[in-house]
Protein backbone atom coordinates (compact mmCIF):
# COMPACT_ATOMS: atom_id res chain seq x y z
CA UNK A 1 0.00 0.00 0.00
CA UNK A 2 1.19 3.54 -0.72
CA UNK A 3 2.34 5.71 2.17
CA UNK A 4 2.29 9.50 2.31
CA UNK A 5 4.72 11.57 4.34
CA UNK A 6 3.75 15.18 5.09
CA UNK A 7 6.47 17.45 6.48
CA UNK A 8 4.85 20.63 7.77
CA UNK A 9 7.23 23.57 8.10
CA UNK A 10 6.62 27.18 9.06
CA UNK A 11 6.55 28.24 5.39
CA UNK A 12 6.03 25.09 3.27
CA UNK A 13 4.33 21.72 3.52
CA UNK A 14 6.17 18.98 1.66
CA UNK A 15 4.09 15.98 0.63
CA UNK A 16 5.80 12.81 -0.61
CA UNK A 17 4.29 9.60 -1.94
CA UNK A 18 6.18 6.38 -1.19
CA UNK A 19 5.57 2.86 -2.47
CA UNK A 20 5.32 -0.10 -0.09
CA UNK A 21 9.13 -0.49 -0.16
CA UNK A 22 9.44 3.16 0.83
CA UNK A 23 10.84 4.35 -2.48
CA UNK A 24 9.81 7.95 -3.03
CA UNK A 25 7.60 8.19 -6.13
CA UNK A 26 6.63 11.84 -6.14
CA UNK A 27 6.88 14.90 -3.93
CA UNK A 28 5.64 18.47 -4.04
CA UNK A 29 5.42 21.57 -1.86
CA UNK A 30 2.71 24.09 -1.06
CA UNK A 31 2.66 27.13 1.23
CA UNK A 32 1.72 26.47 4.86
CA UNK A 33 -1.41 28.31 6.01
CA UNK A 34 -0.32 29.47 9.45
CA UNK A 35 -3.10 31.79 10.64
CA UNK A 36 -6.42 29.93 10.16
CA UNK A 37 -6.71 26.42 11.55
CA UNK A 38 -9.67 25.44 9.32
CA UNK A 39 -7.76 26.53 6.21
CA UNK A 40 -4.72 24.63 7.48
CA UNK A 41 -6.75 21.42 7.99
CA UNK A 42 -8.47 21.78 4.64
CA UNK A 43 -5.06 22.13 2.94
CA UNK A 44 -3.87 18.89 4.55
CA UNK A 45 -7.06 17.11 3.50
CA UNK A 46 -6.62 18.27 -0.10
CA UNK A 47 -2.98 17.15 -0.17
CA UNK A 48 -3.93 13.66 0.97
CA UNK A 49 -6.78 13.50 -1.56
CA UNK A 50 -4.40 14.58 -4.33
CA UNK A 51 -2.06 11.75 -3.26
CA UNK A 52 -5.01 9.30 -3.25
CA UNK A 53 -5.96 10.43 -6.77
CA UNK A 54 -2.38 9.88 -7.92
CA UNK A 55 -2.01 6.38 -6.44
CA UNK A 56 -5.60 5.24 -6.85
CA UNK A 57 -5.45 4.02 -3.23
CA UNK A 58 -6.29 5.26 0.23
CA UNK A 59 -2.69 5.53 1.39
CA UNK A 60 -1.39 5.47 4.92
CA UNK A 61 -0.46 8.87 6.36
CA UNK A 62 2.39 10.09 8.58
CA UNK A 63 2.90 13.74 9.51
CA UNK A 64 5.99 15.48 10.84
CA UNK A 65 5.93 19.04 12.15
CA UNK A 66 8.05 21.35 14.31
CA UNK A 67 7.35 21.83 17.99
CA UNK A 68 6.25 19.44 20.68
CA UNK A 69 3.62 16.82 20.02
CA UNK A 70 2.18 15.29 23.18
CA UNK A 71 1.40 11.55 23.23
CA UNK A 72 -2.28 12.55 22.98
CA UNK A 73 -1.45 14.26 19.67
CA UNK A 74 -1.74 17.86 20.84
CA UNK A 75 0.59 20.19 18.90
CA UNK A 76 2.56 23.01 20.48
CA UNK A 77 4.31 24.79 17.62
CA UNK A 78 5.59 28.35 17.37
CA UNK A 79 6.13 27.92 13.60
CA UNK A 80 2.49 27.18 12.79
CA UNK A 81 0.61 29.44 15.25
CA UNK A 82 -2.91 28.34 14.19
CA UNK A 83 -2.11 24.71 15.07
CA UNK A 84 -0.89 25.36 18.60
CA UNK A 85 -2.99 23.55 21.17
CA UNK A 86 -4.88 21.70 18.44
CA UNK A 87 -5.27 17.96 17.91
CA UNK A 88 -4.31 17.78 14.24
CA UNK A 89 -4.10 13.98 14.20
CA UNK A 90 -7.64 13.52 15.50
CA UNK A 91 -9.18 16.35 13.47
CA UNK A 92 -7.63 15.22 10.18
CA UNK A 93 -8.33 11.59 10.97
CA UNK A 94 -12.06 12.44 11.19
CA UNK A 95 -11.97 14.39 7.90
CA UNK A 96 -10.26 11.52 6.05
CA UNK A 97 -11.77 8.57 7.91
CA UNK A 98 -8.44 6.87 8.55
CA UNK A 99 -5.77 6.68 11.24
CA UNK A 100 -2.86 9.10 11.06
CA UNK A 101 0.55 9.16 12.74
CA UNK A 102 2.03 12.49 13.83
CA UNK A 103 5.43 13.25 15.33
CA UNK A 104 7.91 16.07 15.81
CA UNK A 105 9.84 16.66 12.57
CA UNK A 106 13.28 16.18 14.10
CA UNK A 107 12.18 12.84 15.53
CA UNK A 108 11.02 11.92 12.02
CA UNK A 109 14.51 12.86 10.82
CA UNK A 110 16.10 10.68 13.54
CA UNK A 111 13.88 7.71 12.70
CA UNK A 112 14.53 8.00 8.99
CA UNK A 113 18.30 8.14 9.49
CA UNK A 114 18.23 5.31 12.07
CA UNK A 115 16.31 2.94 9.84
CA UNK A 116 17.58 3.69 6.36
CA UNK A 117 20.16 6.46 6.61
CA UNK A 118 23.53 7.21 8.22
CA UNK A 119 22.49 5.50 11.47
CA UNK A 120 21.55 2.21 9.82
CA UNK A 121 23.22 -0.72 11.58
CA UNK A 122 23.71 1.14 14.85
CA UNK A 123 21.63 0.26 17.90
CA UNK A 124 21.51 3.68 19.58
CA UNK A 125 21.10 6.59 17.16
CA UNK A 126 20.69 10.24 18.10
CA UNK A 127 19.54 12.51 15.27
CA UNK A 128 20.56 16.14 15.77
CA UNK A 129 19.45 18.94 13.48
CA UNK A 130 21.46 22.16 13.69
CA UNK A 131 19.95 24.74 11.39
CA UNK A 132 17.81 27.74 12.29
CA UNK A 133 17.24 25.88 15.58
CA UNK A 134 18.82 22.94 17.38
CA UNK A 135 16.66 19.90 18.07
CA UNK A 136 17.08 16.15 18.32
CA UNK A 137 15.52 12.75 18.69
CA UNK A 138 16.72 9.37 19.93
CA UNK A 139 16.11 5.92 18.44
CA UNK A 140 16.89 2.57 19.98
CA UNK A 141 16.95 -0.53 17.76
CA UNK A 142 15.22 1.36 14.96
CA UNK A 143 12.38 2.60 17.15
CA UNK A 144 11.77 6.14 18.37
CA UNK A 145 12.20 6.52 22.09
CA UNK A 146 8.69 7.60 23.12
CA UNK A 147 8.35 9.57 26.32
CA UNK A 148 5.40 10.73 28.40
CA UNK A 149 5.56 14.41 27.43
CA UNK A 150 7.59 14.18 24.23
CA UNK A 151 10.47 16.54 24.99
CA UNK A 152 13.35 14.07 25.49
CA UNK A 153 16.24 14.84 23.14
CA UNK A 154 15.78 18.62 23.16
CA UNK A 155 19.50 19.19 23.61
CA UNK A 156 19.16 22.76 22.28
CA UNK A 157 17.60 23.76 25.59
CA UNK A 158 20.38 22.47 27.84
CA UNK A 159 21.91 25.57 29.49
CA UNK A 160 25.32 26.95 28.54
CA UNK A 161 27.98 25.67 31.01
CA UNK A 162 29.25 28.34 33.41
CA UNK A 163 32.93 27.65 32.64
CA UNK A 164 32.43 28.31 28.90
CA UNK A 165 30.32 31.41 29.56
CA UNK A 166 33.09 32.73 31.80
CA UNK A 167 35.95 31.72 29.46
CA UNK A 168 34.52 33.71 26.52
CA UNK A 169 32.57 36.27 28.62
CA UNK A 170 29.47 35.30 26.63
CA UNK A 171 26.23 37.28 26.97
CA UNK A 172 23.39 35.31 28.59
CA UNK A 173 20.52 35.24 26.09
CA UNK A 174 16.88 34.64 26.92
CA UNK A 175 15.69 31.72 24.81
CA UNK A 176 12.43 31.67 22.86
CA UNK A 177 11.36 28.78 25.09
CA UNK A 178 11.34 31.11 28.12
CA UNK A 179 14.50 29.74 29.78
CA UNK A 180 17.84 31.52 29.99
CA UNK A 181 21.13 30.68 28.19
CA UNK A 182 19.88 27.65 26.23
CA UNK A 183 22.68 26.43 23.95
CA UNK A 184 20.42 26.73 20.87
CA UNK A 185 21.04 30.48 21.06
CA UNK A 186 24.76 29.86 20.53
CA UNK A 187 25.00 26.76 18.31
CA UNK A 188 22.15 27.15 15.78
CA UNK A 189 22.80 29.25 12.64
CA UNK A 190 21.71 32.58 14.18
CA UNK A 191 23.87 31.70 17.22
CA UNK A 192 26.99 31.67 15.05
CA UNK A 193 26.21 35.23 13.96
CA UNK A 194 25.71 36.18 17.63
CA UNK A 195 29.05 34.65 18.63
CA UNK A 196 30.83 36.49 15.84
CA UNK A 197 29.20 39.77 16.83
CA UNK A 198 30.23 39.22 20.45
CA UNK A 199 33.85 38.55 19.51
CA UNK A 200 34.34 40.92 16.55
CA UNK A 201 31.49 43.45 16.74
CA UNK A 202 30.41 42.96 13.10
CA UNK A 203 27.07 41.44 12.09
CA UNK A 204 27.61 38.70 9.50
CA UNK A 205 25.77 35.58 8.32
CA UNK A 206 26.97 32.07 9.15
CA UNK A 207 27.99 31.69 5.48
CA UNK A 208 30.14 34.82 5.72
CA UNK A 209 31.69 33.41 8.89
CA UNK A 210 32.65 30.22 7.01
CA UNK A 211 34.29 32.35 4.30
CA UNK A 212 36.27 34.28 6.90
CA UNK A 213 37.25 31.00 8.53
CA UNK A 214 38.59 29.70 5.22
CA UNK A 215 40.55 32.97 4.87
CA UNK A 216 42.10 32.21 8.28
CA UNK A 217 40.74 35.34 9.97
CA UNK A 218 41.72 35.13 13.68
CA UNK A 219 38.30 36.28 15.00
CA UNK A 220 36.54 33.68 12.85
CA UNK A 221 38.87 31.02 14.28
CA UNK A 222 38.16 32.28 17.79
CA UNK A 223 34.42 31.89 17.10
CA UNK A 224 35.05 28.31 15.90
CA UNK A 225 36.94 27.47 19.13
CA UNK A 226 34.10 28.91 21.22
CA UNK A 227 31.48 27.15 19.09
CA UNK A 228 33.25 23.78 19.40
CA UNK A 229 33.50 24.22 23.18
CA UNK A 230 29.74 24.82 23.42
CA UNK A 231 28.58 22.09 21.02
CA UNK A 232 31.25 19.68 22.31
CA UNK A 233 30.17 20.09 25.93
CA UNK A 234 26.49 19.82 24.92
CA UNK A 235 27.01 16.57 23.02
CA UNK A 236 29.17 15.29 25.90
CA UNK A 237 26.21 15.91 28.24
CA UNK A 238 23.99 14.08 25.79
CA UNK A 239 26.45 11.17 25.67
CA UNK A 240 26.54 10.98 29.47
CA UNK A 241 22.78 10.44 29.53
CA UNK A 242 22.16 8.37 26.40
CA UNK A 243 25.55 7.21 25.09
CA UNK A 244 24.41 6.96 21.48
CA UNK A 245 26.58 4.84 19.16
CA UNK A 246 26.25 7.54 16.54
CA UNK A 247 25.03 11.12 16.33
CA UNK A 248 23.62 11.80 12.85
CA UNK A 249 23.88 15.48 11.99
CA UNK A 250 21.45 17.38 9.78
CA UNK A 251 20.64 21.01 9.02
CA UNK A 252 22.72 23.78 7.45
CA UNK A 253 25.37 23.96 10.18
CA UNK A 254 26.15 20.25 9.72
CA UNK A 255 27.52 21.10 6.26
CA UNK A 256 30.40 23.13 7.75
CA UNK A 257 33.49 20.87 7.55
CA UNK A 258 35.43 22.92 10.10
CA UNK A 259 32.77 22.09 12.72
CA UNK A 260 32.11 18.42 11.89
CA UNK A 261 35.80 17.52 11.46
CA UNK A 262 36.75 18.94 14.86
CA UNK A 263 33.69 17.89 16.85
CA UNK A 264 34.84 14.49 18.19
CA UNK A 265 37.85 15.88 20.12
CA UNK A 266 35.66 18.78 21.30
CA UNK A 267 33.20 16.26 22.77
CA UNK A 268 35.98 14.15 24.32
CA UNK A 269 37.32 17.25 26.09
CA UNK A 270 34.12 17.17 28.18
CA UNK A 271 33.96 13.38 28.66
CA UNK A 272 35.89 11.31 31.17
CA UNK A 273 39.57 10.84 30.26
CA UNK A 274 40.13 7.97 27.86
CA UNK A 275 36.49 7.64 26.74
CA UNK A 276 35.48 8.14 23.14
CA UNK A 277 32.87 10.41 21.59
CA UNK A 278 29.97 8.79 19.70
CA UNK A 279 30.53 8.34 15.97
CA UNK A 280 29.53 11.49 14.09
CA UNK A 281 27.96 11.21 10.66
CA UNK A 282 26.18 13.52 8.26
CA UNK A 283 22.58 12.65 7.39
CA UNK A 284 22.12 10.51 4.29
CA UNK A 285 18.68 11.68 3.26
CA UNK A 286 19.20 15.42 3.78
CA UNK A 287 16.06 17.49 3.34
CA UNK A 288 13.88 14.47 2.54
CA UNK A 289 14.45 12.86 5.96
CA UNK A 290 11.38 14.62 7.37
CA UNK A 291 8.87 13.18 4.89
CA UNK A 292 10.64 9.81 4.93
CA UNK A 293 10.47 9.54 8.73
CA UNK A 294 6.83 10.65 8.74
CA UNK A 295 6.07 7.99 6.11
CA UNK A 296 7.83 5.34 8.23
CA UNK A 297 5.49 6.19 11.10
CA UNK A 298 2.52 6.16 8.73
CA UNK A 299 3.55 2.77 7.33
CA UNK A 300 3.58 1.33 10.87
CA UNK A 301 -0.11 2.15 11.42
CA UNK A 302 -2.23 -0.94 11.77
CA UNK A 303 -5.79 -0.21 10.66
CA UNK A 304 -8.21 -2.41 12.52
Ligand SMILES: [Zn+2]
Pocket residue numbers: 156157175176177178179182184
Ligand atom coordinates in the same frame (compact mmCIF):
# COMPACT_ATOMS: atom_id res chain seq x y z
ZN1 LIG B 1 15.38 27.24 25.34
